[in-house]
Amino acid sequence: MPQQREDGHVSTDSEKRLAAEAAAALVENGMTVGLGTGSTVAFLLPALAARNLSVRCFATSVHTQEVATTLGLDVELADTLDHLDIAIDGADQVTPDGWLIKGGGGAHTREKIVAAATARFVVIGDSTKPVDALRPPVPVELLGFGLPATLRHLRQVKIREGWPPSPDGGIIADYLGPIDDPAELAARLSATPGLVGHGLFEPAMTADVLIGRENGVDHRKLHD
Numbered sequence: 001m002p003q004q005r006e007d008g009h010v011s012t013d014s015e016k017r018l019a020a021e022a023a024a025a026l027v028e029n030g031m032t033v034g035l036g037t038g039s040t041v042a043f044l045l046p047a048l049a050a051r052n053l054s055v056r057c058f059a060t061s062v063h064t065q066e067v068a069t070t071l072g073l074d075v076e077l078a079d080t081l082d083h084l085d086i087a088i089d090g091a092d093q094v095t096p097d098g099w100l101i102k103g104g105g106g107a108h109t110r111e112k113i114v115a116a117a118t119a120r121f122v123v124i125g126d127s128t129k130p131v132d133a134l135r136p137p138v139p140v141e142l143l144g145f146g147l148p149a150t151l152r153h154l155r156q157v158k159i160r161e162g163w164p165p166s167p168d169g170g171i172i173a174d175y176l177g178p179i180d181d182p183a184e185l186a187a188r189l190s191a192t193p194g195l196v197g198h199g200l201f202e203p204a205m206t207a208d209v210l211i212g213r214e215n216g217v218d219h220r221k222l223h224d
């Protein structure tokens with residue numbers, strides 16, 4: 001259970017830390033490593049750095065890149081990113097069959113490129129992340145060119161107010177319509193002109209899900 005303080009604030013930090021440390025332990029010397037983005041990954045970076053491995057890292061956001069570099073991790077520019085041995089990232093929702101929603105931090109386009117390039121994509125999260133069924137919002141990244149036409153095409157979508165463009169110039173928004181069939185919605189979003197990326201990750205992408213709990217980590221293996 002998430003920890004509740006006297007003032008009523010509920011913290012999932014200890015669960016995130018447990019999941020992140022378990023994931024850091026999966027990394028081996030000589031690996032190429034994808035680093036995700038978010039508050040759970042914030043626990044991964046020091047845990048990985050503390051292992052003093054010789055690894056080449058690729059970051060999914062400028063923030064992750066800066067923190068990882070400060071911690072002494074060797075972070076390479078993404079234009080040399082090809083095949084990765086392992087990538088570790090958070091998620092906003094994960095279903096029993098392995099569908100994810102990602103992009104709470106707006107980094108889902110880069111995160112999906114990294115997930116798709118890796119042999120072993122490991123998802124880390126706290127006990128609030130498992131869900132029975134996905135629910136909106138689904139983060140999306142949109143091109144500025146023809147934006148009104150893209151918004152009209154998508155219908156139930158809202159641009160995130162006050163959010164800067166992604167490092168790749170995209171506009172971060174959320175699709176708010178129903179998610180009756182994740183595969184059908186993922187295909188529809190992918191086929192929308194002007195939509196650069198969306199936060200629905202299909203189960204085939206993820207190898208492991210590590211969920212931190214009060215007394216340990218639930219490690220679910222989806223595939224090798």
Ligand code: 5RP
Nearest residue numbers: 038039040090103104105107
């Ligand atoms: C960023 C993401 C994050 O991994 C996701 O939002 C989970 O974040 P957190 O670990 O802070 O709960 O997809 O784009």
